Amino acid sequence: MASRNESSDTLRNKCAACFRQFNKMEHLVEHMRISYHSVHEPICGICKKHCRSFESLREHLIGPLPKQECKIIFDVVGCKFCLTILDSYNSRMIHQGRCQLSNVNAGLIARMPNLGLRDNLTIDSGYTRGPQVVALACKMVGGGNDGSVDLCGRICLIDENENIIFHTYVKPPVPVANFRYESSGIRPEYLRDAMPLRLVQSKVQNFLCNGEPLWKVRPRGGKARILVGHCLDHDLDLLQLEYPAMMIRDTAKYPPLMKTSKLSNSLKYLTQAYLGYDIQTGIQDPYEDCVAIMRLYMRMRSQKHAPEDYPLASDPQNRNNFASWRQAELERMSPEEMLAISRSDYYCWCLDS
Ligand SMILES: [Zn+2]
Ligand SMILES: [Zn+2]
Numbered sequence: 001m002a003s004r005n006e007s008s009d010t011l012r013n014k015c016a017a018c019f020r021q022f023n024k025m026e027h028l029v030e031h032m033r034i035s036y037h038s039v040h041e042p043i044c045g046i047c048k049k050h051c052r053s054f055e056s057l058r059e060h061l062i063g064p065l066p067k068q069e070c071k072i073i074f075d076v077v078g079c080k081f082c083l084t085i086l087d088s089y090n091s092r093m094i095h096q097g098r099c100q101l102s103n104v105n106a107g108l109i110a111r112m113p114n115l116g117l118r119d120n121l122t123i124d125s126g127y128t129r130g131p132q133v134v135a136l137a138c139k140m141v142g143g144g145n146d147g148s149v150d151l152c153g154r155i156c157l158i159d160e161n162e163n164i165i166f167h168t169y170v171k172p173p174v175p176v177a178n179f180r181y182e183s184s185g186i187r188p189e190y191l192r193d194a195m196p197l198r199l200v201q202s203k204v205q206n207f208l209c210n211g212e213p214l215w216k217v218r219p220r221g222g223k224a225r226i227l228v229g230h231c232l233d234h235d236l237d238l239l240q241l242e243y244p245a246m247m248i249r250d251t252a253k254y255p256p257l258m259k260t261s262k263l264s265n266s267l268k269y270l271t272q273a274y275l276g277y278d279i280q281t282g283i284q285d286p287y288e289d290c291v292a293i294m295r296l297y298m299r300m301r302s303q304k305h306a307p308e309d310y311p312l313a314s315d316p317q318n319r320n321n322f323a324s325w326r327q328a329e330l331e332r333m334s335p336e337e338m339l340a341i342s343r344s345d346y347y348c349w350c351l352d353s
C-alpha cells in the first residue's frame with residue numbers, strides 16, 4: 001500500500017513482483033528483462049511479494065530479518081512447513097498437523113531381508129494422468145586406494161505411492177576399499193553375490209524408458225517415466241545411466257528449493273524444513289531418501305499456480321518477449337503489465353500435474 005510521502009514516480013518504478021524500487025523507469029525495465037518473475041515463484045500469502053526461492057520466502061516470513069507486518073500475521077495463521085497462509089488459527093493447526101509428515105516406518109525397513117530384495121522391476125500401471133513418476137536413490141561405498149571414490153552399493157526406486165519398485169544391493173565393477181558401514185549399513189558379504197552394476201544399469205534404463213527408445217523419449221504423450229532424485233547427476237553417473245534432462249526432476253537443482261546463494265540444499269535439510277521430520281540418522285536406507293524425495297516432489301507439483309498458455313520464457317512463443325518490445329513501449333507499461341508478460345526461466349513442477 002502506498003504511503004503518502006512516496007512520490008508517484010517511485011511508485012511507478014516499483015517492481016510489481018519483488019517490490020524493488022528504481023529511480024528510473026528504464027532501470028525497472030532492465031530489471032524485468034533479467035528477473036523472469038512469474039506466477040510460479042514462491043509468493044508471500046500476505047503482501048504478495050514474489051521470492052526467488054522458498055528459503056527467501058522463509059526469511060521474509062520467519063527471519064532472521066523478517067518483514068514485521070507479514071511475520072505478525074504469519075505467526076498466527078501461517079504453516080511453517082509449506083509457508084502458506086490459512087484463514088484462521090484453528091485451520092492453521094489442522095493444516096500444519098497434516099503438512100508435517102513423519103518418517104517412514106523404520107520397522108518396515110528393518111524387516112527387509114538383507115539380500116535378494118525386490119529386483120524384478122514392476123509397477124502398477126492403472127493411472128490415467130500424465131507419465132508415471134519414480135524416485136531413485138543410491139547409497140555409496142568407497143573405491144580407489146583410500147576409499148574416497150563413490151561407488152553405488154545399494155539402490156532403491158519407488159512409485160508415487162511410496163511403494164518399492166526396485167531395491168537391491170549392487171556389486172561394483174571395481175574393488176571396494178571402504179564399505180562405509182556406519183552410514184551405508186553395507187557389509188562385504190551383502191555385495192559378494194549382489195546384482196552386478198551392468199545388470200542394474202540396464203534394468204533401470206529399460207524401466208525408465210518403458211519401451212521407448214532413448215532418442216524418442218519426449219515429455220508429453222510418451223511412455224517414458226519422469227525420474228525424481230536428489231543430485232541425480234551424481235547417481236546417474238555412478239550407474240552409468242543416461243536419461244534426458246527434460247524427464248528429470250532434481251530436488252537439489254530446483255530453483256524454489258535452493259538456497260538464496262543459489263547453492264543446493266541437502267536432502268536432510270529439505271526434509272526437515274519442508275516435511276518436518278529427520279532422515280539420514282545412523283545407518284541409511286535408500287528407501288528413506290526415495291520417500292523424502294518423492295514427498296518433496298509431490299508437494300511442489302501440487303502447488304496451485306495460475307495457468308498460462310506458454311509458461312516458460314524459453315517457449316518459442318515467448319522468446320525475447322521483452323527484447324521484442326521497444327524500450328519506449330516497455331517504459332510506457334505499468335509494472336503490473338510488465339509482470340503479466342514476464343515468464344519463468346525454470347520449469348515449474350506444477351506443470352506436471
Ligand atoms: Zn522484481
Ligand atoms: Zn507453477
Ligand SMILES: [Zn+2]
Pocket residue numbers: 044045046047048049060067070
Ligand atoms: Zn509478505
Ligand SMILES: [Zn+2]
Pocket residue numbers: 079080081082083084095096099
Ligand atoms: Zn503447510
